[in-house]
Amino acid sequence: MSDEPLRGSTPEDPSGFVRAVDERGAATVGTVGGGLTPTGRKGGNPVSRVVGHPLFGWLVIAVAVALPFVNSSAYAIRISTDALIFIMLAVGLNVVVGYCGLLDLGYAAFFAIGAYTSGVLSTTFGWPILATIPFVVIAAVIGGLLIGGPTLRLRSDYLAIVTLGFGEIIRITANNLDFTGGPNGVFGIPDFGDFGLRSDIATYWVVVVVVGLAVLASSRLGRGRLGRAWRFVREDEDAAEAMGIHTYKVKFAAYVTGAIFGGLAGVLFAVHQTAISPPSFNFLWSALILMAVVLGGMGSTPGVVIGAIIISLLPELLRGAENWRYLIFGVLLIVVMIFRPQGIWPHRVEEKPDRGRRRRSSPEPEEVAR
Amino acid sequence: MTSPAVSQARSSTDEPVLLDVSGLTVTFGGVTAVGGLSFDVHEGEVLSVIGPNGAGKTSAFNCITGFYKPTAGRIRFAGADITGKRPALIAARGVARTFQNLRLFGELSVLDNVRAGMHVRIRQNAFDAVLHTPRYRRSEQAATDEANRWLDFVGAAGNRGAEVRNLPYGEQRRVEIARALAREPKMLLLDEPAAGLNHGEKAALLDLLRRISGLGTAVVLIEHDMGLVMEVSERIVVLNFGKEIADGTPEQIRADPAVIEAYLGSDDAEAEQEAERIAGSSGAQAHEDPTADAASQEEDR
Numbered sequence: 046m047s048d049e050p051l052r053g054s055t056p057e058d059p060s061g062f063v064r065a066v067d068e069r070g071a072a073t074v075g076t077v078g079g080g081l082t083p084t085g086r087k088g089g090n091p092v093s094r095v096v097g098h099p100l101f102g103w104l105v106i107a108v109a110v111a112l113p114f115v116n117s118s119a120y121a122i123r124i125s126t127d128a129l130i131f132i133m134l135a136v137g138l139n140v141v142v143g144y145c146g147l148l149d150l151g152y153a154a155f156f157a158i159g160a161y162t163s164g165v166l167s168t169t170f171g172w173p174i175l176a177t178i179p180f181v182v183i184a185a186v187i188g189g190l191l192i193g194g195p196t197l198r199l200r201s202d203y204l205a206i207v208t209l210g211f212g213e214i215i216r217i218t219a220n221n222l223d224f225t226g227g228p229n230g231v232f233g234i235p236d237f238g239d240f241g242l243r244s245d246i247a248t249y250w251v252v253v254v255v256v257g258l259a260v261l262a263s264s265r266l267g268r269g270r271l272g273r274a275w276r277f278v279r280e281d282e283d284a285a286e287a288m289g290i291h292t293y294k295v296k297f298a299a300y301v302t303g304a305i306f307g308g309l310a311g312v313l314f315a316v317h318q319t320a321i322s323p324p325s326f327n328f329l330w331s332a333l334i335l336m337a338v339v340l341g342g343m344g345s346t347p348g349v350v351i352g353a354i355i356i357s358l359l360p361e362l363l364r365g366a367e368n369w370r371y372l373i374f375g376v377l378l379i380v381v382m383i384f385r386p387q388g389i390w391p392h393r394v395e396e397k398p399d400r401g402r403r404r405r406s407s408p409e410p411e412e413v414a415r
Numbered sequence: 416m417t418s419p420a421v422s423q424a425r426s427s428t429d430e431p432v433l434l435d436v437s438g439l440t441v442t443f444g445g446v447t448a449v450g451g452l453s454f455d456v457h458e459g460e461v462l463s464v465i466g467p468n469g470a471g472k473t474s475a476f477n478c479i480t481g482f483y484k485p486t487a488g489r490i491r492f493a494g495a496d497i498t499g500k501r502p503a504l505i506a507a508r509g510v511a512r513t514f515q516n517l518r519l520f521g522e523l524s525v526l527d528n529v530r531a532g533m534h535v536r537i538r539q540n541a542f543d544a545v546l547h548t549p550r551y552r553r554s555e556q557a558a559t560d561e562a563n564r565w566l567d568f569v570g571a572a573g574n575r576g577a578e579v580r581n582l583p584y585g586e587q588r589r590v591e592i593a594r595a596l597a598r599e600p601k602m603l604l605l606d607e608p609a610a611g612l613n614h615g616e617k618a619a620l621l622d623l624l625r626r627i628s629g630l631g632t633a634v635v636l637i638e639h640d641m642g643l644v645m646e647v648s649e650r651i652v653v654l655n656f657g658k659e660i661a662d663g664t665p666e667q668i669r670a671d672p673a674v675i676e677a678y679l680g681s682d683d684a685e686a687e688q689e690a691e692r693i694a695g696s697s698g699a700q701a702h703e704d705p706t707a708d709a710a711s712q713e714e715d716r
Contacts, residue, residue, distance in 0.1 A: 262545045269544025269551065270537045277531050280520035287480060287514075288598060289506035289535040298541075396524050396576030 101347075102261075109253045113246045122245045128357040129249075129256045130313050135337040135353035136263040136346060137306025142335065143344035143392075144267050145299035146279030147197070148205040151212025152334050155304045157326035158188050159311020161219055164231035164321050169224065174237055174316055178309070185308030186301055188215075193300040197293060200282075212331050220323040230322025234315045252313050259306060264346035266302065275299050276344070340381060342388025351390050430458040433602055433633050434479065439488035441474050441657075448474040450657040451488070456602060456635055461628050463636045463644045465668075466654035467677060472637045473515060475654070476604055480512050481505040493601060507535050511600035513591045515607050515637075521580035525571065525590055528579050529562035532597025565593040569623060585616045592623065602633040609640045621647055645669070653677065 095101060112125055134156060141149045162184040166177040196207045219225045226232075239247045266272050274295045277285035286292050315321050333356055341352020359377065363370035381389065434456040441449040449471040456462050464472050477483040479490055481502035490498045497505050506512075511532065520528050530537075537558050543551040566575055569589045573582055579590055588608060595603055608624075609617050617640065624647045628634055638644050644651065644665070651668045653661040655677040661668055668674055 265545050265547065266541060269541065270534065270539045270554070271541045271544060273527060273530060274534060276523055276527070277520055277534075280522060281518050283482065283502075284514070284518040284520065285531065286502040287482075287506055287512050287518075288531045288594065289503050290531070291501070291503040394522060394524050394576075394578045396526060 105350075106253070106257050109257070110250070113249060117243075117246065119245060122249050124358065124361050126245070126249050126252050126313075126317050128354055129252045130310050130317065131334070131337065131357040132350050132353040133256045133259045133310040133313065134307060134334045135341070135349045135356075136260050137303050137310065138334050139338050139344065139346070139349045140263055140266065140275070140306065141299050141303035142338050143342075143349065144272060144275035144279065145296060146275075147296060147299060148202070149208045149300075149303065149331075150205050150335065151208035151210070151215075151328075151331050152303070152307055153326045153328070153330035154192075154208070154212040154215040155185050155188060155307030156311045156314065156330065157215050157219060157323075158184050158304075159308030160315040160321045160326070161225055161231065161311070162308070163312040164234045164315045165224060167235055167315075168231055168233050174235055174312065178312060181308045181312050182305055185304040188308075189297075189301040189304035193297050197296045197300060209328075209331075212326075212328060216323050216326050219326070226322070228323060230320060230325075231315075232320035234319050234321070236316050236319075248317055252317065255309070255313060259309070260346060260350060263306065267344070267346065271295070271298060279344075336378065340378065340388060342391035345388065345390055345392035348388050348390030348392070352388070355389075430460065432456070433458045433493060434635075435489075435491040436475070436479065437489050437491075439475060439478055439490065440486045441471070441478055441483055442486045447657055449478070449485075452654065452657060452659055454652045454659055454662065456633050458601070459628070459631050459633055461624065461634045461636070461647055461649045463638055463648040463651045464654060465638065465641075465644055465651060466660075470654040471657035472654055473606060474657075476512065476606055476635075476637060479505075480510055480604060506598060509599070509601035510604065511595035511598035511602075512604040513588075513595050513606055513608060515610070517584075517587050517591055519579050519587055519591055519594070522578055524577060525566065525573070525575040525579045525582070526559060526562045528590055529565050529593050529597050530558050532565075532594045532599075533558055533561060536599070562593075562597065565597045566590070568596065568626070569593040570619065585612055588612065588616075588620075589623075592627075596627065596630075596632075600632055602635060603627060604635045604637075606637045607639065608636070609638055609643050617643060 109125075109129070113122065134152070137155075138149060138152045141147050141152070159181045162181045163174060163177040166172045166180060167174055192207060192211050196204045219230075220228055236244055236248050237251045242250075267275070274285070274290050275298075277288070277290055278292050278295050278299075282292050285295075314325075318325070334353075337352040337356040338349050339352070340355065341350065342348030360370055360374055363373055366373055432455045436455065437453045439449055439452040440447070452471065452475055454464075464475070466472055474483060478485045478488075479492075479497075481497070481500050481504070484499045488498070489496065492505070492508060492510060495508065497508065497510075520531065537554050539551055539554040542548075543554075563575065569592050571586060571589045571593060573586055579587060582590065588611075592605070592608065595605075605624075609620055612620060621643055624634060624636070628647075636644065636648065648665055651661075651663065651665055652659055653668060653671070653674050660673045660677055661671045663671065
């Protein structure tokens with residue numbers, strides 16, 4: 046027969062079948078994984094080898110922690126804190142857009158819900174900020190349920206329209222209610238405490254810890270069982286459903302997870318700014334967060350972090366260009382998207398052969414062990 | 416588990432009924448795709464559903480798996496009523512399917528595609544994933560091992576860590592079957608698995624179908640390749656215009672005048688060829704049973 050040679054079990058070699066049946070369910074490691082060819086082990090060019098290295102994340106965290114020792118000017122601390130909060134928003138939206146493929150155009154709504162819940166409870170009722178966090182989570186989940194509940198049954202185009210409206214509704218509501226301070230917003234929001242340090246640096250370090258944990262959590266969520274289910278839904282909802290995955294519940298989980306990330310980022314924002322008002326949560330925010338996700342690479346945590354840093358810091362770095370800076374910013378984004386439509390650091394599908402530290406009879410075991 | 420060689424020999428029609436479809440009707444506006452279809456599938460049997468294009472085969476599949484809501488009728492699977500249930504719930508009960516046009520998760524790795532089939536069996540929650548608990552590591556390792564095992568079982572070649580959309584078509588078909596098998600189904604529905612495969616790949620598919628049957632899974636096949644159908648099926652159900660017109664062993668179907676007429680129609684030369692293909696197909700079968708073949712050819716004259 047002139048077809049390509051079959052690997053494993055062929056009509057001529059039925060032992061593959063017997064082996065598969067006998068071994069089914071047994072969790073001990075045998076010769077399985079032989080189909081994983083060693084391509085992609087080296088991870089391409091030097092840049093991707095550095096950025097793709099597991100220690101790279103810790104290096105970034107170390108740089109973030111050390112920043113106040115290098116440059117402790119109020120300006121550096123302020124824009125760094127802004128960038129960190131923006132990273133948290135971006136990894137939160139990445140769960141919704143990148144992992145699950147749900148287009149959310151009103152993500153700033155959850156940011157606003159978090160900031161306002163925390164701000165109102167801490168100023169009007171005098172609660173410490175930490176005590177408001179459980180209520181922020183509850184408020185974000187309720188917001189997610191209200192919007193996701195009816196719309197996630199539909200295909201994602203409808204979700205985009207509804208979330209766009211939701212984002213505006215939250216902002217306009219905050220603008221018109223008395224307890225949110227109307228157009229003046231909420232001011233005098235307390236911080237987490239100064240731990241005997243300059244208060245902006247204390248806040249900065251708290252933000253570093255919270256955002257670091259958020260990035261780690263979102264990255265790990267994306268690799269587990271639920272994260273895979275999100276990707277299945279993004280790729281083909283019907284096929285996912287046919288495999289027993291309740292797509293509505295899975296989409297809901299993504300939407301509510303995104304809402305919680307957004308709400309918690311709102312708390313950090315409220316503390317950092319000490320005052321919040323409705324214009325802080327306009328559509329531009331939602332669009333910029335989405336842009337960070339798309340620019341960095343949808344579904345890729347390192348990519349989204351890089352995208353968020355660029356989107357939040359580039360306008361600051363371009364300050365020298367005066368009134369031209371937003372024009373240059375826009376042109377740069379367009380150029381990046383033309384030459385790198387998949388994002389700056391796209392999600393790598395390639396699974397490493399040593400995933401899960403599989404022991405296998407490889408000709409070059411030391412290389413597999415990295 | 417028994418050896419694959421004996422799976423063909425045992426008679427599955429003595430087994431209890433696994434799927435019971437009665438009076439299934441699907442209408443789209445004024446068009447009746449399926450009109451009062453009734454058939455059953457026994458545990459562990461290989462059943463083919465054949466019929467001319469537009470006979471309602473895929474519509475019936477879509478009802479059984481929950482993708483269409485039937486207009487009327489009742490579907491029972493393993494003793495429970497699954498009529499109009501959500502596809503995910505039906506799949507969780509042990510019904511797996513493949514699609515007529517490949518529906519793989521194109522941008523995900525081959526292994527991830529197979530892990531989809533195991534989704535409902537992986538014991539792990541979101542907190543395990545975030546905290547990397549021992550349970551997370553254990554379940555991920557077990558899932559990877561099992562995915563590899565299923566890929567070995569279907570004989571998938573190529574890099575399993577790479578995007579599935581980069582595989583050749585025949586390999587993608589295999590991965591889709593591996594994904595469905597990873598659901599560990601009581602019943603596997605295959606919608607035209609041989610479509611687009613070359614001769615050698617079809618031979619490999621035939622072998623694979625027998626080995627799947629050897630796992631004890633009931634296999635329901637929609638297929639236009641009569642050689643394959645006659646070779647692998649223990650029983651064949653023939654549909655035309657949304658109704659069952661025949662039900663029997665390959666030998667009975669080959670000799671059934673109603674089936675020949677369904678394919679033959681009136682004086683359509685193309686249909687005649689098709690009918691001849693059914694009657695005269697499957698060389699191996701003919702060798703085993705020359706009398707049945709002769710009888711069917713006589714029927715054809």
